[in-house]
Amino acid sequence: MSHSPIKWICLSALLCLVGTGCLTQANYQGNTLEAFPEEICGNRHLKTLNLAPTGIVDFPPEPLAITNPNKVSPIPECLCNLTNLRELNISGTFLSGLPDCLPKLQKLEVLDVSYxxxxxxxxxxxxxxxxxxxxxxxxxxxxxxxxxLEQLKQRMPEVRILHNMESRGF
Incomplete structure (x- = not known):
């Protein structure tokens, strides 16, 4: 009997399975975090990690007051062990920097650092x-x-960069 990897898991079930290393998605959205959940760093199968504090997907151009913040700053270097990661949502998490090892995430397709x-x-x-x-x-x-922003667009012309430069009148 073969075991297939779990496709999605909520935070409450994560603690039971974190040691198995078979999760492909981890969604901490809506949970109040005081630090980055380092227990997730050992999961080599993880493809999607969502640490956003709210269920809002498309933010308006104005800054938001987030009422349920996830404070995961700083992001530890162990994040870069997640080499199969394809989507990382760390929006609204009070980040002031990104880890130096970020380029190790060679399969990352979507990076949301908004707000x-x-x-x-x-x-x-x-x-x-x-x-x-x-x-x-x-x-x-x-x-x-x-x-x-212009330099980023020139260096990465194939990347869709979502920004709010126009809405702020710059």
């Missing part, structure tokens, strides 16, 4: 450029300059 108002995107252009599979990057509500 981390202390995260200076201009500082991470080379790291983001080091993600060859990246298709979508959401930086709404983060700090970046018009010049930095």
């Amino acid at each position: 981390n108002s202390e995260l200076e995107i201009d500082r991470y252009g080379s790291q983001l450029q080091g993600l060859p599979a990246l298709k979508t990057l959401n930086i709404r509500g983060c700090r970046y300059s018009k010049e930095g």
Whole structure:
């Protein structure tokens, strides 16, 4: 009898299965986290990790007051052990930086770092450029300059960059 990997799991069931390393999705959304859940870092099969604090998928251009924040900053280097990760949602998690090892996530297709108002995107252009599979990057509500955004677009022309530069009148 063969075992197939679990496709989706909620936080309450995660504690029972985290040691098995067979999860493909982990959704911490809507749970109040005080730190990054490092127990997830050993799961080599994980493809989707959602640490966003709310169920909102499409944010308006104005900054939001998040009432149920997940404070996962700083992101530990062990995140980069998740080499099969394809989607990472760390929006609204009070990030002020990204791990240096980010380019190790060679299969990452979607990165959502939106609404981390202390995260200076201009500082991470080379790291983001080091993600060859990246298709979508959401930086709404983060700090970046018009010049930095243009450089990012030039370095990564195939990546859909979601930003709110136009709505702020820059």
